[in-house]
Amino acid sequence: ETGVTQTPRHLVMGMTNKKSLKCEQHLGHNAMYWYKQSAKKPLELMFVYSLEERVENNSVPSRFSPECPNSSHLFLHLHTLQPEDSALYLCASSQDLGAGAFQETQYFGPGTRLLVL
Amino acid sequence: TQLLEQSPQFLSIQEGENLTVYCNSSSVFSSLQWYRQEPGEGPVLLVTVVTGGEVKKLKRLTFQFGDARKDSSLHITAAQPGDTGLYLCAGGRAGGFKTIFGAGTRLFVKA
Numbered sequence: 282e283t284g285v286t287q288t289p290r291h292l293v294m295g296m297t298n299k300k301s302l303k304c305e306q307h308l309g310h311n312a313m314y315w316y317k318q319s320a321k322k323p324l325e326l327m328f329v330y331s332l333e334e335r336v337e338n339n340s341v342p343s344r345f346s347p348e349c350p351n352s353s354h355l356f357l358h359l360h361t362l363q364p365e366d367s368a369l370y371l372c373a374s375s376q377d378l379g380a381g382a383f384q385e386t387q388y389f390g391p392g393t394r395l396l397v398l
Numbered sequence: 399t400q401l402l403e404q405s406p407q408f409l410s411i412q413e414g415e416n417l418t419v420y421c422n423s424s425s426v427f428s429s430l431q432w433y434r435q436e437p438g439e440g441p442v443l444l445v446t447v448v449t450g451g452e453v454k455k456l457k458r459l460t461f462q463f464g465d466a467r468k469d470s471s472l473h474i475t476a477a478q479p480g481d482t483g484l485y486l487c488a489g490g491r492a493g494g495f496k497t498i499f500g501a502g503t504r505l506f507v508k509a
Binding site: 283285288322324325336337371373378379384385386387388389390391392 | 402409428429438439440441442443446448483486488489490492495496497498499500501502
């Protein structure tokens with residue numbers, strides 16, 4: 282148990298569906314992240330929020346829409362996805378952004394396994 | 399282009415064997431982390447190394463940061479089935495908040 286929860290754990294959706302992924306952290310952290318993990322590829326950073334403000338949108342298609350209503354919750358809204366969007370979507374949090382000399386420790390949730398048909 | 403190359407991509411060994419996995423880059427990092435990800439879970443931090451040449455030990459795991467801070471290795475002594483998982487290295491740069499991840503080494507330890 283890392284203190285970061287994600288729901289749902291598994292999701293199957295058609296290309297015309299709209300769904301949302303939810304992430305909640307119970308660690309009192311100020312920064313939250315969405316990553317995409319595909320087989321044999323490095324984790325891809327999608328979005329970063331610090332104190333509820335988006336600080337990074339890493340060239341992610343507009344069919345992915347993040348929302349951070351407060352420092353404990355992060356959502357990823359999905360619409361008109363493509364089959365190549367099938368992957369494990371990981372949420373993470375860290376105490377702060379870690380823009381100093383060293384990396385912050387990121388605490389990951391278990392992920393949502395997404396399959397787009 | 400991957401900034402962090404991990405090798406091997408996959409490793410299957412018998413319980414009790416020793417192994418080393420590598421994380422290499424042409425870029426300098428201010429710090430480097432190793433995470434382990436078990437099936438059905440997210441990555442969990444094992445260690446952070448920050449000084450060139452630094453060696454850290456965590457029970458049977460030994461982590462080393464290269465002198466030039468461009469590479470790192472993870473050595474496991476007497477591997478156990480509980481060591482099975484995906485080992486990810488991740489690099490950070492001073493003044494930046496992005497962490498660069500490698501694609502990982504998937505380790506399977508057979509009983």
